[in-house]
Amino acid sequence: MANLAWKTFKGIPLALTLVWIAVFAAALHFMDKSVIAFLGILSSIVLVYYTNTSKTIKLVIGAAVLLVIIPLVAGENRYYMEVASQVGIYVAMALGLNIVVGFAGLLDLGYVAFFAAGAYAYAIFSTSQANEFIAGNLFPLSGEWFWPFLIVGLIVAAIFGILLGLPVLRVKGDYLAIVTLGFGEIIRIIFNNLDKPINITNGPQGITPIPSPELFGIKMGTPFFFYFIVLFVIAFIVLANIRFEHSRLGRAWIAVREDELAAQSMGISLLNAKLAAFATGASFAGVVGVIFAAKQTFIDPTSFTLMESIGILVMVILGGSGSIPGVVLGAAFVTILQVQLLKEFSNFLHSLQQSGIINLPNQLDPSKFQRLVFGIMLILVALYRPNGLIPAKRKKSDLDAIKESEFSKQKLGILGKLSQLASGKQS
Amino acid sequence: MALLEAKNLTKRFGGLVANQDVSISIEKGSITAVIGPNGAGKTTFFNMITGFYEPDEGEILLDGKSIKGLRPDQIASRGITRTFQNIRLFKEMTALENVMVGVHSRLSAGLLGILFNTKRVRVEEEKARVEAYQLLEYVGIEHIANEAAGSLPYGLQRRLEIARAMATNPQIILLDEPAAGMNPRETVEMTDFIRKLKRELDLTIILIEHDMKLVMGLSEYIHVLDYGRKIAEGTPEQIRNNPNVIEAYLGKSASEVS
Numbered sequence: 001m002a003n004l005a006w007k008t009f010k011g012i013p014l015a016l017t018l019v020w021i022a023v024f025a026a027a028l029h030f031m032d033k034s035v036i037a038f039l040g041i042l043s044s045i046v047l048v049y050y051t052n053t054s055k056t057i058k059l060v061i062g063a064a065v066l067l068v069i070i071p072l073v074a075g076e077n078r079y080y081m082e083v084a085s086q087v088g089i090y091v092a093m094a095l096g097l098n099i100v101v102g103f104a105g106l107l108d109l110g111y112v113a114f115f116a117a118g119a120y121a122y123a124i125f126s127t128s129q130a131n132e133f134i135a136g137n138l139f140p141l142s143g144e145w146f147w148p149f150l151i152v153g154l155i156v157a158a159i160f161g162i163l164l165g166l167p168v169l170r171v172k173g174d175y176l177a178i179v180t181l182g183f184g185e186i187i188r189i190i191f192n193n194l195d196k197p198i199n200i201t202n203g204p205q206g207i208t209p210i211p212s213p214e215l216f217g218i219k220m221g222t223p224f225f226f227y228f229i230v231l232f233v234i235a236f237i238v239l240a241n242i243r244f245e246h247s248r249l250g251r252a253w254i255a256v257r258e259d260e261l262a263a264q265s266m267g268i269s270l271l272n273a274k275l276a277a278f279a280t281g282a283s284f285a286g287v288v289g290v291i292f293a294a295k296q297t298f299i300d301p302t303s304f305t306l307m308e309s310i311g312i313l314v315m316v317i318l319g320g321s322g323s324i325p326g327v328v329l330g331a332a333f334v335t336i337l338q339v340q341l342l343k344e345f346s347n348f349l350h351s352l353q354q355s356g357i358i359n360l361p362n363q364l365d366p367s368k369f370q371r372l373v374f375g376i377m378l379i380l381v382a383l384y385r386p387n388g389l390i391p392a393k394r395k396k397s398d399l400d401a402i403k404e405s406e407f408s409k410q411k412l413g414i415l416g417k418l419s420q421l422a423s424g425k426q427s
Numbered sequence: 428m429a430l431l432e433a434k435n436l437t438k439r440f441g442g443l444v445a446n447q448d449v450s451i452s453i454e455k456g457s458i459t460a461v462i463g464p465n466g467a468g469k470t471t472f473f474n475m476i477t478g479f480y481e482p483d484e485g486e487i488l489l490d491g492k493s494i495k496g497l498r499p500d501q502i503a504s505r506g507i508t509r510t511f512q513n514i515r516l517f518k519e520m521t522a523l524e525n526v527m528v529g530v531h532s533r534l535s536a537g538l539l540g541i542l543f544n545t546k547r548v549r550v551e552e553e554k555a556r557v558e559a560y561q562l563l564e565y566v567g568i569e570h571i572a573n574e575a576a577g578s579l580p581y582g583l584q585r586r587l588e589i590a591r592a593m594a595t596n597p598q599i600i601l602l603d604e605p606a607a608g609m610n611p612r613e614t615v616e617m618t619d620f621i622r623k624l625k626r627e628l629d630l631t632i633i634l635i636e637h638d639m640k641l642v643m644g645l646s647e648y649i650h651v652l653d654y655g656r657k658i659a660e661g662t663p664e665q666i667r668n669n670p671n672v673i674e675a676y677l678g679k680s681a682s683e684v685s
Contacts, residue, residue, distance in 0.1 A: 240542055243541050243542060243544055244541060244542075247548070247552070248534045248536045248541070248555075249536065249537075249538065249541055251520070251524055251527055251531070252528065252531055254517060254520060255520070255531075258518055258519060258520070259515045259516075261479065261499075262511065262515035262516070263517075263528070264479075264498070264499035264500050264503070265477055265499050265500075265503050265508060265509050265592075266500075266503060266508075266528050266529050266531055266532075266591065266594075266595060267500050267504045267529075267531050267532030267595055268500055268531050269500045269501075276538060392519070394519065394520055394521050394524060394575065396521065396573040397521065397524075397560075397573060399560070399573070402556055402557055402560045403560075405553055405556075405557050407553060407557040407558075408557050408560075408561075411561060412554060412558035413533075413558045413561075413594065413596050414593050414594075414596045414597070414628055415558075415562065415628070417627075417628050417629060
């Protein structure tokens, strides 16, 4: 029954989506700091995704919600913009990991190392830290440098990805997971200890104050600006994901994921395909790392633990490995659960406790149950939606377009021999 | 000169000698069968030709040039392709995309080209798509172009695997039990199809098969392996009457009885 209902489900009517957006936008505007209203407006993105209308209209509504409505109604509230940009950071990272795990099927448990590489690249050179090992007192750099450093972070992380990938990608499956886990930890420990003999990372003390981005002399240090920066980066990463997914490279990645032997006999070099996936995924994490460093203004190695890698992996698997909308939803869901729902629920119970209604032992504080909740969610997803919240689907090709293509006039590839041989026989 | 020449190939797995001193030479445009009882080393031989195993001894020459020690993908781009005994399609991808993967090594799009979706990449993609569709038409399964490969019935999966192999633009195609699990009618269709590949596209075909009717009807030349050694070679007529072959398949006493 439920299945049937799902199949006949055509999408949410456009009007309902618009009403939803309007109601929650108004609610957020009038009721200050209403968590439900804020979640309502965020979840309207999911509604838009499932709305029964053309792609262009969905894109326009989605962009309007993200670029206009949310900043308008929540822009003054630091807290909401903070949550939204944090969600964005994780969405961007999960999309990067999606290339490695989702497309190429390489289980990478050390992904956060690339994030760290990007973050440290910006942190070291934008503060006076770099003076420790580069002569000439050239540093700190101003916040204007944030923008070029987005590219630098990308390149540094990509190089890290290739250097790590070369030895690591010789193993596969469970072994790869363990080796990447090890490398992820090694990178963190190196950053933790690279304060002597030459002080490069300032070790466990971390690096501060990392300058906020600046543009034409305007300091963009508030969550409001980071929200837009993150949105811009996500747009870029989503576009890259979509383009890769249905390209020569994306097909090679999926072929490698599905069957390495068959992929090789189709002329795909395993090492090249895997390295490309590793480097691409890493480079996205690097960009996000730069933003993270600028947003936090302080970084130290404790931000880059194994738990972070696992958290991002959970987002990918929960949302739907290899599915771009799925991964976005998974990342948003997990992050909101972490930074908002559990915290709010804790606060709520605390307030009850203070007013003496319940007696809550400290151990039962919900915000301490993050891992338990992760675990339960993963089990539920594995049981009921094994392919994730929004499973990956391959795009169907437009067969009419193929038939009408100008290339259809002649036989291509090996079939080109058909006409050659036929004419050869005639002569 | 033979198109493909395997000289004295030996492959050991620990104490087991899977192939010993196997020499097989293949003429351009021929249909050759490699037969033998289960465990005779036929698939090991295929795996050495296609680069999945490196021979312990011996030499493999394609057009007179050694291809020994090359990776499978390098051998594929030199024009040797294969299908697998237990069909190995990319199950989640559509049929059309499976064939497009075969075009991979003839495309040149790189990371940046794809990212910026350059004109060259778009043209190349469209061409690859058309080529893949034409191949599906050629093997007669264009109606399932948009179905996920894993959801197709067995017979169509076999055809799709051949279409995918053809997309690498090979000179030689190795078919590992192409008619396994097929009913007699499907087997006849497959036989006709393999003949068509040779006739229309000038492909050189090497096949492993257990269905003797297919082997005898189709192949021009047959090599017989048993316990890793080549025990006979010849035309189907010669093989049918070769006492060594009869012994390998039926045992000694049976050959004495007959």
